Amino acid sequence: MAQNDTLIKGWQPVIGLEVHVQLMTNTKLFSPAKNQFGEDANTLVDLIDLGLPGVLPVLNEGAMKQGIKFGLATNAKIAETMIFDRKNYFYPDLPKGYQITQLHYPIVRDGVVEVNGKKIRIHQAHLEEDAGKSIHDKYDDKSVIDLNRSGVPLLEIVSEPDIRSASEAVEYLKKIHQIITYLDISDGNMSQGSMRCDANVSIMKPEDKEFGTRAEIKNINSFKFVEKAINFEIRRQIKILEANGAVEQETRLYDSIKDETRSMRTKEFANDYRYFPCPDLVPTNISEEFIESVRKDMDELPEEKQERFMSTYNLNEYDAGVICADKQIANFFEEVVKDADIQLAAKWIIGDLNALLNKHDICLDESKIDAANFSELIQKITDNTISGKIAKEVLEEIWITGTKVTEVIDSKGMQQISDEGELENIIETILNENNNQVIAYKSGKDKLFGFFVGQVMKATQGKANPGLVNELLKKRLS
């Protein structure tokens, strides 16, 4: 099973990820309180989230549908009957003293995703409630608790230990991110904690039959840190084993400032969570009809969208793939091409727009670019109002200010000069000023044609219609 290209100093890393995804539902998993981020502390809290005596949970069907969508998107088995369990432990931000989760009968099991042509199996995905938040740094003498997050629905996606390198782990995580955002079941925002990741890491010799002892790294909150934390952990374990030591089964925390993992608790002190079926929730049967109704309601998946873009918009596989990698961009593309040229729009999105997004490391909806304005930009290129070169300047401008394309062009006088008389006059002047070159060109130095075009563009500050300049020059010089 070992792949030689992933060996590090002769050791084979073996990695499994547990990804917690906060689901975007209207209300919490078991209470009618609103599920939102960024509200004032303890304002999104129902009797149920407080764990008051006598309260009872009621399952949010919306969260169940989202779990099923994920299962369908990963070709997984959807449970005929799912059962919620209680995971018992004491913590101040866990009001009931137990978390309701799914242990033996999760909503989804045996899924698979493909990362760079390799299949990575998903062991299961289960529904559970999030805990509240303990805040230790607000006051000197006390810790406080915010229960807004208490009861927010999570889908925990547990992979099989099929991942063989830190970079593959990141690719897998990006794939999961793509699926959940495509399904619109989560915003997948890692910095706000709506997607969090635990990594199980062990190493073995390629010839070993059994995996090594694993360490679990908890709560990693960015793609970058996933890669760094896993790589640190692999190096740490190699160092231990090469010194004839033994890796301890333990839970570790990643410190992104020091770029290291540190022991949190060893197996000896591992919690006994005393799981048992939650008696307040009856086993939930999920019928074929229900699953079909969810399937009908499902948004298009990345691969489906890519194929559709290839057939509908006649894009090549590569272009369609790049555009469909991000759902926001794919939707943006479809808006833009309602009025603009398809191939040109694709070229500009894949090229200049993507470059700007990457350079500033933001996603499209965080930028000032909207589809209608971008479409206008493409149309202005197509109808020769502006040249491609000028269009780049306009794009830079609307990226910064968000101003309408037409306003930018008007206010800066960027319109392309397509008036034949005007261009003929300019050409005439330039040819007169460069008599020697004209003679040289006519005696066979064809390359000088470009020189004349450049001079015209220079004289018009790039606004001359290049096609027309070519045509007129050829006519004048023939």
Next chain:
Amino acid sequence: MNFKEQRENYRLKKISAKEAVQESLVKIKNDKLNIFINHFEKQALANAEHIDNNFNDFKDKPLSGIPIAHKDIFCTEGLPTTCGSKMLENFIAPYDSTVVKNCLDAGSIMVAKTNMDEFAMGSSNETSYFGAVANPWNHDLVPGGSSGGAAACVSANITTISTGTDTGGSIRQPAALCGITGLKPTYGLVSRWGMIAFCSSMDQAGPFAKDAFGCAALLDAMASFDEKDSTSTKREDINFEKSLSKDFGTLKIGVIKNIQKLGISEDVINAYENSKTVLSGLGHKLVEVDFSELSSGICSYYVIAPAECSSNLSRFDGVKYGYRSKGEKDIANLYMNTRSDGFGAEVKKRILIGTHVLSAGFYDAYYLQAQKVRRMIKVKFENFFKDVDLIFMPTTLDQAFEKNRKSDDPNRMYKEDLLTIPANLAGLPAISFPNGFKNNLPIAGQLIGKYFGEDLLLNTTNKIQGVTDWHKMTP
């Protein structure tokens, strides 16, 4: 006076709700049996006036103008709900339980909340933080538990109806020891929303009254499908009071084979035999059923109930509400000392047992085995009910016992529930009614019915009470 007469008097305007409430309040204030944890004079009188002022709106409601006492396990908005524990001594719930709300809507007036075993764990009402309750028939004896206060309240004629909860017999056993009628409904008939959980998979609220009639009217008020309780069952509405006069024809009633082997007292057996004669006299056919697995129910129960309670009571940690120990330097000490001081001995014992049986390495041996036994008993009942309409057996092994009973057997108290637990394990409805009197104390029998067969249970008990007088005796 029983419930039926009291309601009739109100409907005929012979007595106002306010007068009825005042009568109950006088008795509550004079109570020497420690039946109540709190009473609510101001709120009760205001409520009674509201009902009197809107006589026409309330007169046809099942509980019109009736003072009622609720077991202190039901949350009441703005008023204390202690669950018999120091942990919740000063706890005021911000919401009403569905049972309390249903009873209010049905025209009753809550006058007080009754004493109970702490968190409903006990069979004698002696585990209450607020002290033991005396049995109205003999003040040196216990009233049973855990709904001991609720049963004593009706037995002592303070109110004509009261609510209780039954997890392993907590309605039927005190009803038996206090000489009144009490019904544990089918699991899922009455909403558990706002009822403080002990063992969620068995807890079920039900009515106390002198007779089947009062229980039927109170159950009409209590039962409802509740979206807030996922274990609540949607079913066609049955009017229990009306079903009392329905003719169910000749019934086949299962009676227990070799019942003398279960360690039941001679007096209780005699009363049981007597009742069999009564049932035959009413035209019913008695058939013996072999229920030799009955005793194993108790083993299953005392694994599952502590397991669930250990989890249900985790929320009482001193962080959010309820008792909190003072001056703790860290969270671990806050948890330990809050829970050590806030819970009584019996509750702590069950939390420890429950924690143990769910622990890694013990779960399969205890919890899973107990669930198997539970399923076996359920199947046993299902097989019985292929042949019979009802099952009849005594409610308790013996009559009311003395407070602080000494025993060499540490499980003696748990055996109190031997005959009541099977119905809880299976989720079946069962009714206990007085069926004898000896040593100046009541004796009781119970009928167990099919799922949602409360109408037949109440109807049959009502017919028995039409030809016997045990339920009319008062202390």
